[in-house]
Amino acid sequence: MSPNRKFALSYSYYPGCSLHASAKEYDVSTKGVFNALRIGLKEVPDWFCCGATPAHNVDELLSLALCAKNLSLAGKVEGDLAVACAACFSRLKTTQHRLKENDIKRKQVETAIDGPVPLGKKVKHLLEILAKDFGLDKLEGAVQKPLTGLKIACYYGCLLTRPPEVPELDDCEAPTIMENVIKAVGGEPVAWSHRLECCGANFTLSRPGVILKLSNEILASAKDAGADCIMVACPLCHGNLDIRQEEIEQATGRRYGMPVFYITQLVGLACGVSPLRLGLESMIVSPAALLREKNLL
Amino acid sequence: MKNAKMHLSTETMNLGFVKKVEALSGSSVRRCFQCGKCSAGCPMRSFMEHPPNRIVRLLQLGQWERVLAGRSIWYCASCETCSTRCPNKVDLAAIMDALRKLSWDAAGPSKESYVQLANRLFMENIRTYGRQYEMRLAAVFNMKSGQFLKDLMLGPKLITKGKLKMFHAKNQNVGEIERIFSRIEEMRKKGEAP
Numbered sequence: 001m002s003p004n005r006k007f008a009l010s011y012s013y014y015p016g017c018s019l020h021a022s023a024k025e026y027d028v029s030t031k032g033v034f035n036a037l038r039i040g041l042k043e044v045p046d047w048f049c050c051g052a053t054p055a056h057n058v059d060e061l062l063s064l065a066l067c068a069k070n071l072s073l074a075g076k077v078e079g080d081l082a083v084a085c086a087a088c089f090s091r092l093k094t095t096q097h098r099l100k101e102n103d104i105k106r107k108q109v110e111t112a113i114d115g116p117v118p119l120g121k122k123v124k125h126l127l128e129i130l131a132k133d134f135g136l137d138k139l140e141g142a143v144q145k146p147l148t149g150l151k152i153a154c155y156y157g158c159l160l161t162r163p164p165e166v167p168e169l170d171d172c173e174a175p176t177i178m179e180n181v182i183k184a185v186g187g188e189p190v191a192w193s194h195r196l197e198c199c200g201a202n203f204t205l206s207r208p209g210v211i212l213k214l215s216n217e218i219l220a221s222a223k224d225a226g227a228d229c230i231m232v233a234c235p236l237c238h239g240n241l242d243i244r245q246e247e248i249e250q251a252t253g254r255r256y257g258m259p260v261f262y263i264t265q266l267v268g269l270a271c272g273v274s275p276l277r278l279g280l281e282s283m284i285v286s287p288a289a290l291l292r293e294k295n296l297l
Numbered sequence: 298m299k300n301a302k303m304h305l306s307t308e309t310m311n312l313g314f315v316k317k318v319e320a321l322s323g324s325s326v327r328r329c330f331q332c333g334k335c336s337a338g339c340p341m342r343s344f345m346e347h348p349p350n351r352i353v354r355l356l357q358l359g360q361w362e363r364v365l366a367g368r369s370i371w372y373c374a375s376c377e378t379c380s381t382r383c384p385n386k387v388d389l390a391a392i393m394d395a396l397r398k399l400s401w402d403a404a405g406p407s408k409e410s411y412v413q414l415a416n417r418l419f420m421e422n423i424r425t426y427g428r429q430y431e432m433r434l435a436a437v438f439n440m441k442s443g444q445f446l447k448d449l450m451l452g453p454k455l456i457t458k459g460k461l462k463m464f465h466a467k468n469q470n471v472g473e474i475e476r477i478f479s480r481i482e483e484m485r486k487k488g489e490a491p
């Protein structure tokens with residue numbers, strides 16, 4: 001009997017490379033929240049890198065083949081595939097989308113991975129699992145410590161909504177799914193201008209100057225809108241907004257001191273998951289003072 | 298070239314290159330009517346010498362060499378804003394992928410080397426280890442790009458937070474990953490894949 005059977009909802013899980021390194025608090029808090037909500041999660045054994053942006057940037061076939069092989073590994077684990085990273089999510093879904101539409105590419109990929117591509121395996125971002133599969137009503141019912149008074153700038157970035165036919169998650173110009181989750185757990189989403197702008201993502205290694213400009217605009221916009229903190233659902237966005245925040249402050253001379261949470265950290269906090277199981281101590285911009293001020297810690 | 302008088306004909310349009318891009322990207326290049334919506338929303342516009350709509354126009358006019366020689370295609374962040382908003386369903390993000398591939402395959406006349414270096418190291422990591430190890434990636438990148446002090450302050454911060462892994466287990470699938478790479482190379486040699 002699979003260990004997941006005892007749960008009404010259970011998923012296979014593709015964490016992606018970042019969640020095993022610079023974004024380990026996203027992995028830890030995902031497991032913490034799923035455990036608290038009694039949602040099963042089983043990691044795909046020996047999954048490998050989806051190729052992310054660099055692969056599709058220069059070699060579409062390779063990118064499709066890497067994702068297709070990961071999908072077939074995931075096929076061996078029961079349940080829809082839960083993905084935490086917005087970039088992995090986008091690549092895996094893009095692969096299914098392109099190969100469904102294009103027989104020539106599908107045949108090339110099948111030759112490359114020497115097997116069929118599981119186009120039917122449902123790929124879901126955590127956000128979708130929490131808001132739709134588990135459901136906002138049940139989420140509201142699971143809250144033990146509502147995030148009352150916490151003003152949150154929900155940041156979608158690029159790949160959770162674009163291009164709309166790939167993620168199929170929400171409206172591509174005016175999404176509300178993140179804000180709905182935050183309202184369900186008692187937080188206050190703020191209205192702000194940069195929810196869907198790009199953080200500079202992949203340039204963090206090659207051209208950090210790009211990050212300084214784009215991520216600074218996002219931090220400034222959140223601050224100006226009165227947010228206490230930012231919430232993300234992608235390790236690349238997190239790296240640029242959290243890890244590089246001090247550098248951005250030095251470059252621009254503006255102080256933000258803006259904690260950047262993963263969605264699973266905030267939902268976990270509200271649902272009574274111990275802060276120790278949410279990886280809050282791994283955040284570079286410490287949330288301790290803010291959470292204490294709001295009586296959340 | 299800038300002030301040269303332009304004559305439009307099927308020859309000057311170099312339809313062959315346009316068709317290549319269209320086949321690779323699965324998107325029409327010819328359908329663009331220059332509304333500029335793509336460039337209006339492009340977050341990387343200020344880093345590019347040719348904004349996205351002009352790249353499409355240059356392709357339509359057969360001036361692809363100017364596109365490949367510039368750095369604009371390497372400064373596209375693949376944010377998908379242009380593809381999402383184009384009224385003519387021109388998939389510019391996919392066109393950018395196709396242009397980078399063509400430039401990459403031709404060993405790139407482009408000026409932008411850092412992005413290409415980062416891409417190459419990223420791919421080598423996949424082939425060798427199966428997963429990305431950020432610390433290794435950053436260290437090798439700094440060494441090869443000669444920027445030994447880049448992000449020096451980030452390292453200790455990340456290590457204290459346990460965010461950089463010093464050791465890693467070998468992925469059980471490296472053999473299979475290697476076969477994927479080599480099968481693709483094989484297909485290309487035989488002309489069975491782009």
Ligand code: SF4
Pocket residue numbers: 328329330331332333334335336349350353382383384385386387389
């Ligand atoms: S949005 Fe589309 S039609 Fe308009 S300029 Fe860009 S590619 Fe051309």
Ligand code: SF4
Pocket residue numbers: 335338339340341342349372373374375376377378379380389390393
């Ligand atoms: S995908 Fe590239 S070209 Fe298109 S809007 Fe984003 S950065 Fe600009």
